[in-house]
Amino acid sequence: MIFSIFKSQVFIRNGSVILPTCAKNSAFSVSKKLHFETSQQPDTVISFLNNHGFSRTQIRDIVQKWPASLLCNPEKTLLPKLQFFYSKRISGSQLIRILSSNPDAFRRSLDNCIIPNFNSFKEFTRCGDDQVFLAYKNYSDVLSRNFQSIVAPNIAILKEYGVPESNIMVELVVHPRAYAVSPDKFSRTVEQVKKMGFNPSKRRFLTALQAFLQTSKSTWEKKFDLLNQWGWSNEVVLSAFEKYPRFMMFSEKKITTIMNFFVHTMGWKSLDIANRPVILSYSLERRIIPRCSVLQALLSKGLIKKFSVCLVLEYTEKAFLQRFITPYEDPYILKLYEQKLGLSE
Template identity: 55%
Template sequence: MLKFQFGRCGSVSVVEPMSYPFCKKQIYWRYGTMISPGYSKGLRFLKTHSLIPLAVRYDVSSIARNDESFTVSYLINSCGLSPESALSVSKKVQLKNPTKPDSVLNFFKNHGFSQTQIRKIVERMPNLLLSKAEKTLLPKFQFFYSKGISSSDLSVVLSSNPSVLGYNIDNCIIPNFNFFKDFTRCDDSEVFLAYKNCSVILSNSFQSTIAPNVALLRQHGVPDSYIMTELVRHPRFFTLNHDKFRRTVEEVEKLGFNPLKSHFLAALRVLVQISKSTWERKLNVFKEFGWSDEDFVIAFEKFPECMSLSEHTIIKKMNFFVNTMNWKSTFVAHRPIVLGYSLGKRIIPRCSVLQVLLSKGFIKKPASTSFLICSEKDFLARFVTPYEDLHLLKLYKENMSLEN
């Protein structure tokens, strides 16, 4: 039996599946009053509100549901998305059949992309599944290959930041690639590395967003070599609103940083990234471990990045140095570079080796942090290899990555 529900404003919804001919079916008002096809009012209703549009509307609605079901299924089974992610992505793209998406997936696979990398791209840019791979994707890949970028590097970068695949190759990608390269005088591979960190590098907003901030740094005497190195490594912070960027540059100068020194840009990068309240919270963490205002000024001047660390990371590292290694907090303040090293990959493994050597009397307590600063090769040659009987290499590896 076919049932329709009519809203107060004339809207109609199908309650049960329907089939032709219409004249044999019954129609129900929302509140249960039946209108039979033989009833005169019902005939007038049918004449005024044709059922054909309702049938079309029902069919379209059914097709839409089928498309959504197919899209979700395809995203899960062919693209590797989780059900939750597939449902979310299906709201951004509707797939009618597997022809185009299959060609896109095969295109990425043929260019060395792993299933995980493809999944990341689909999650970030699902509309790519509707692309004509050979027409829209291939020219972009060929351009990057012509710049000496390997397929392995391409897969890594594009899976983490695929937005460039949505840009026009002739009007956007090529001119902006060449502009950034000429502007920074860097290699092709460095342009692509900069893009990985900030998609603006290959978008049309580069000249209007980044160039004015670069010009400002030049006006304040920052050497071009420092600017260009920073622009390639950390392009995103150059995209800051120009007025805020200018105010922050002036603040860094007031703090006493010399524009001719590399720490000037490091301090600038830190200040543009954190709010005043965050700054105060992190400063208080250092003070809780015994730093005075003077200690902080010394540490920040030597290693501005110490304020880029999260409060949790600052607490873990300071706690390890002060409470586990029994270092004075002022010792750390005068050597703040140690705060920049990984607790699990460098600090704990190396300190565990030193503690054994100290307990055995093989070395004296180091007066510097050179054992943390030196390369792994030098550290092993100096503190591990000469003491094979102590099995320090095993200890070193066991302590690796115990903490993040």
């Protein structure tokens, strides 16, 4: 029998799943071998997921992350979870997308784990059903552990420092992982952020806290070394961190590619970026290159004389089109923008 859920085919031979060479580095390959007498049970699971809107790629992702899914009874194991989430009015497309990327909820007990933890998190954060599911997307333990008992001491610490409860609850939904650490470590880190001068009443305080909690010491040091190579002193790095603390959570690859573009292609000084580190948050392919290409074209045509790249990058897509594309009615400018966005085809 052949399963066609993988880019290369997966065979059953003598009752065992045989993986193609290209799949041997996946999570699927490091699991224990799965044995089947026939392909009937795996086919039933795959057919069930397909009938509930999961694409071939999404089914493959589920199987790679949870190989034992091919052994389950979908009507008893998978269907009740889907029905529960649908009862919470979570959109089908969002549900499918999140469960395929993080199928942990499928293997948990609905009555003993998912429902009580779902309700507990909702009560604790006073958020809506869709926001609970968003938190699960960001951290699967939201539905597998008693999250309230884990984070309650840390929330109390933040309140003692004067962090507004409204800010805490928003961050708890979007970045729940940062709050599931030991109270001792959490308390030390909060104090560290406070000493750096971050104002507890501002959202930036919690962003800086997250950066410290979710970035290891070795990774932090590598980021400093990388930025030192671009001419940023340690003081400049810290100054940029104070302006926009989230950038220290970006990968070294992202930082390097954006620095390369602005310094080597646009001719900026690296310290220009240190003054506006939010630039490092933008997508090079979807925002920076397309917009800079349009600005350079407008400049070469004499249609504009002066502009702030930083300000232009901060525009929404609608605002950018209204300001730099639509008024000029220039087919070349529009085509250039679409080409850089990869929309021309």
